[in-house]
Amino acid sequence: xxxxxxxxxxxxxxxxxxxxxxxxxxxxxxxxxxxxxxxxxxxxxxxxxxxxxxxxxxxxxxxxxxxxxxxxxxxxxxxxxxxxxxxxxxxxxxxxxxxxxxxxxxxxxxxxxxx
Amino acid sequence: xxxxxxxxxxxxxxxxxxxxxxxxxxxxxxxxxxxxxxxxxxxxxxxxxxxxxxxxxxxxxxxxxxxxxxxxxxxxxxxxxxxxxxxxxxxxxxxxxxxxxxxxxxxxxxxxx
Numbered sequence: 001x002x003x004x005x006x007x008x009x010x011x012x013x014x015x016x017x018x019x020x021x022x023x024x025x026x027x028x029x030x031x032x033x034x035x036x037x038x039x040x041x042x043x044x045x046x047x048x049x050x051x052x053x054x055x056x057x058x059x060x061x062x063x064x065x066x067x068x069x070x071x072x073x074x075x076x077x078x079x080x081x082x083x084x085x086x087x088x089x090x091x092x093x094x095x096x097x098x099x100x101x102x103x104x105x106x107x108x109x110x111x112x113x114x115x
Numbered sequence: 116x117x118x119x120x121x122x123x124x125x126x127x128x129x130x131x132x133x134x135x136x137x138x139x140x141x142x143x144x145x146x147x148x149x150x151x152x153x154x155x156x157x158x159x160x161x162x163x164x165x166x167x168x169x170x171x172x173x174x175x176x177x178x179x180x181x182x183x184x185x186x187x188x189x190x191x192x193x194x195x196x197x198x199x200x201x202x203x204x205x206x207x208x209x210x211x212x213x214x215x216x217x218x219x220x221x222x223x224x225x226x227x228x
Contacts, residue, residue, distance in 0.1 A: 101146055
């Protein structure tokens with residue numbers, strides 16, 4: 001079965017700690033994305049990557065970091081610099097390319113709570 | 116930048132028809148998408164309009180008017196399982212040549228028996 005997996009589903013973190021959220025896809029998609037969703041809100045783009053070893057900041061990149069060393073994997077690190085990290089984090093992927101529309105496929109999400 | 120407006124809540128009864136509107140302001144526009152998200156779940160793609168007019172996919176239809184910066188999602192023969200949040204999203208340039216999605220805040224649809 002092709003799809004996107006995110007782990008863990010729930011994550012609790014103490015203030016001041018960095019934490020890394022996993023995102024893996026076996027759809028052979030070039031492009032991958034990280035979004036943040038707060039209660040009753042839409043999705044806001046944190047980072048995206050159109051190809052391996054390349055990534056770009058989205059609208060709310062401050063306090064986050066990513067890497068894209070493999071096509072299948074796009075982990076997100078929430079650093080202690082992120083002032084309000086409690087949120088639902090969604091990873092997505094698409095076939096890629098800038099000249100044609102490709103729908104985005106989403107993972108099940110990770111709900112991060114800072115204690 | 117980009118901004119989108121859609122109603123926060125809509126309520127309808129089973130079997131009815133409901134329309135969810137979306138207006139947008141963007142610097143550059145390539146298309147309007149709609150996604151469905153059940154509570155606590157992952158968003159799933161419903162439709163995409165790049166050109167003016169109506170696109171129909173089963174019980175769901177989506178409309179776009181680029182001159183009015185307006186679109187809507189039409190859901191017919193509503194079923195209880197249609198209770199979910201619906202997001203419009205514009206595909207527009209963010210950085211350089213990249214064309215990314217900017218999402219609205221979502222419309223919570225409640226279908227009553």
